[in-house]
Amino acid sequence: MAGGIRFHRYALASYLLQHELEPPEPDEVPNRQARALLRTYARSRLLRLKSRSAEPDGAGSRFDAAATRVEPLALPWYLALPSLVLFYLLPPVIQRGVVLRRPARWFLRQHYLSPRESADFASFAQRLLTTPSVHENALQVRKFLVHALLEDLADAYARRVWRWRWMRRDNYPVLLLQGVTPGTTGELLIRLINDVRNETGAWDPLLVVASGTEELPHDDPPAEPLTVQGWQHRLQEARRKRSPTAWYLPIRVEDPPTDVEPRPAFPRGQFPIRTTRARILRFVPVAIAGVVVLGAGTWYLHEWNAHCRTLLPWTEPGLSRIDPDGFGGARGECVGVSAGYMFSPPENADDKTREELLGLQDRVRELNAAAEERHRNEPELPYPTIVYFSVLTTSNSDSTTLAAALEELRGVVDAQNRSRLARLPMRVVIANGGEEMRHGAEVAERIGELARAAEAENIAARGESTRSGTAREATSPVVGVVGLGGSRKTTKEAISVLGRHGLPSIGITTSEDHMWKSSKLYFQIAPPNRDQARVVGEYLQHHVEARPRRVIIFKDPGDDYSVNLAEDLHHELTANRGIAADTTDDLAELEFACGRDSVVFFAGRSEQLNELLTRDRCDPGNPARLIAGDDVTKYVLNRRVSNPDAPRPQLDYVSFNKLPHAERADDDADQGRSALARDAIDLLSTAINQFKDDPLPLTGITTWNELSHVGGMSRATTGAIVYDPTGSDPSKRQVPVNKAITIEHIDSAGRSRTLLVCGDHQANDNRPAGCTWLGG
Secondary structure, eight states: OOSOOOOHHHHHHHHHHTTOBOOOOTTSOTTHHHHHHHHHHHHHHHHTOOOGGGSOOSHHHHHHHHHHOOOOOSSOHHHHHHHHHHHHHSOHHHHHHHHHHHHHHHHTTSSSSOGGGSSSHHHHHHHHHBOHHHHSOHHHHHHHHHHHHHHHHHHHHOOOTTOSEEEOTTOOOEEEEESOOTTSHHHHHHHHHHHHHHHHOOOOOOEEEEEOSSOOOOSSOOSSOOOHHHHHHHHHHHHHTTOTTTTOOOOOOSSOOSSSOOOSSOOOOOOOOOEEEOHHHHHHHHHHHHHHHHHHHHHHHHHHHHTTTOSSGGGOTTEEEEOTTSTTOTTOEEEEEOSSOOOOOOTTSOHHHHHHHHHHHHHHHHHHHHHHHHHHHOTTSOOOEEEEEEOOOOSOTTOSHHHHHHHHHHHHHHHHHHHHHTTOOOEEEEEEOOGGGTTHHHHHHHHHHHHHHHHHHHHHHHHHHHHHSSOOOOOOOEEEEEEOOSSOHHHHHHHHHHHHTTOOEEESSOOOTTGGGGOTTEEESSOOHHHHHHHHHHHHHHSSSSOOSEEEEEOOTTOHHHHHHHHHHHHIIIIIIOOEEEEEOOGGGOOOOBSSSEEEEEOSOGGGHHHHHTTOOOOTTSOBEEEEOTTSOHHHHHHHTOOTTSOOOEEEEEESSOOOSSEEOTTOTTSHHHHHHHHHHHHHHHHHHHTTTOSSOOOHHHHHHHHHHHOEESSOTTSOEEOOTTSSOGGGGTSOSSOOEEEEEEOTTSOEEEEEEEOOTTOOSSSOTTOEEOOO
């Protein structure tokens, strides 16, 4: 509202009344003339033009043109510019509605010309167009125009919250009338303003100052001259009585100068109307901007921290940051399903391990992009998604979890690359269950949601293709999960959740005897702990230089894997081998028995091995014997025995990797967990290849169905993987039968040498068939 007043109502009323059109013919479309002229008027207002052909010449037309003119928006340029751009992008119908909405509503609600006789605004406008001087009451038309003018002034000076600027109250408009005497036009205008104010009761800011040689007639002349205070006191009563002079305040000027010629007219000029910025709006833009910035910043920081501190957190809805220390805690870890985020080890982890783990995840992204490109070029090939789900973060700097995950991820990358070469473009998604799979069930739910979303999208794509006859690109279905991060209670919960979502899961190193009970859709690559116990019993009974008289078994009471392995070995040695065995869960009190008479079997996790090794106090010529379970990888043992000054017992360990040679180098690609991970991916690939010609869609359930009938793989890297889907033992349908197990020995140089290989995929019983001694 800076610099001018917009006369929306008066401009439209004046525009309609000045036409004086003939009444339409009876057979014409009702109100056609009015609708056409209203469109023309709205268009001229939008384009800031006036229709000169419809306007008569003269002083009145100049005032009408000024009233019709559209003033610029009273907003700063940075608000006005986008507002104008948005307004002019609106359809013409909406634009006309914006221009005519307020005047049209007022026309049908004001007091004059009986607006309720008209059905709508177009009907009322047609009345104003069709010779109103003949068909309408002249006094009503004049009051209608005066009312429109006063209403526009009142609206301009109204202080509304949403207005950027307000008219100053010390700057009200003043109408100066000179030579006003009874019977003149000026006297008529004054009476019209008085009557409209009395009849409508509406407020307006106009002050009329009229001068003349004669006093205008007064219906109830006061007994004594009125003062401003006296006039204000009697104004309300005079308005209610509809006094024709209620708004008159006569002021008599004594002895006016007679030697001054009255000017015929005042000089006219244009001056900007002073305005003031709304007090509320002085602070509203800053307050709104501050609230928006603060709210958006708070939301972003919350999402940034909650979604693993990614730059665009909304792109990783499957991730969440678990922060036990609170916001920004140092011990926080990122868990969930990654769409591109790379899980990073903690700062206290080995730099080489961190770099290799990040490098492998980056390699997975590259292979995923290559698989997607291959699928676009050859859409007839299967395009499955396999989730690698394991433990990729830990707060324990001495933990070997990351080294184990690194080995597994190497195998996953190698299998994904080989599947690409074998015309099976495969997408791998990485998921982290958190330290010790504590959040495994929660992440498994997210994997299930990912699978459901992909399946729903594929169903929609098939339906659309059937309706339209054109093929729509399908989403890669989630067909299985590999990894599972070890035999823990939390892992079992995650397997159960995956099973409820119809996703087959394949454990890489899970070996606890009862893992298979978690879900019928679960399979494992590693043999069960009972087979491991039989191989250790075979080794101690027949393949050591001196049969031990006593075996001490260490177990971790809080670990399902450790407890199960210790129980299996204790039963195997005492019940089947005749070897005395004791079980302990106190690592601090465990003492080595030097010499060959006794053996310590370590059934715990790799993290506890270092403390056990430091307790060896035996003479180097008469070392103690130590056998470690399968959780202790050769990588860990090599690191523990690499210090030549450290005490070192005679060290053997169990491996689930079949090693046909007596020795293997550390960088051998076919060793340890990487080979097991590759076999897990290859097992899923075998089931998918069996499914290629099936008309059913590729899903987790159809993949599990093929896994249940494929019977495993006879040419796996770590030995034949054989399941018995028709056997009487239900565990053998999901757990490999007589899977290859080896006993490895670590020499003083840290090299691994295979002593015993057991397992024969052709055997179909519970005995470790086909054991071969390779030791010296």
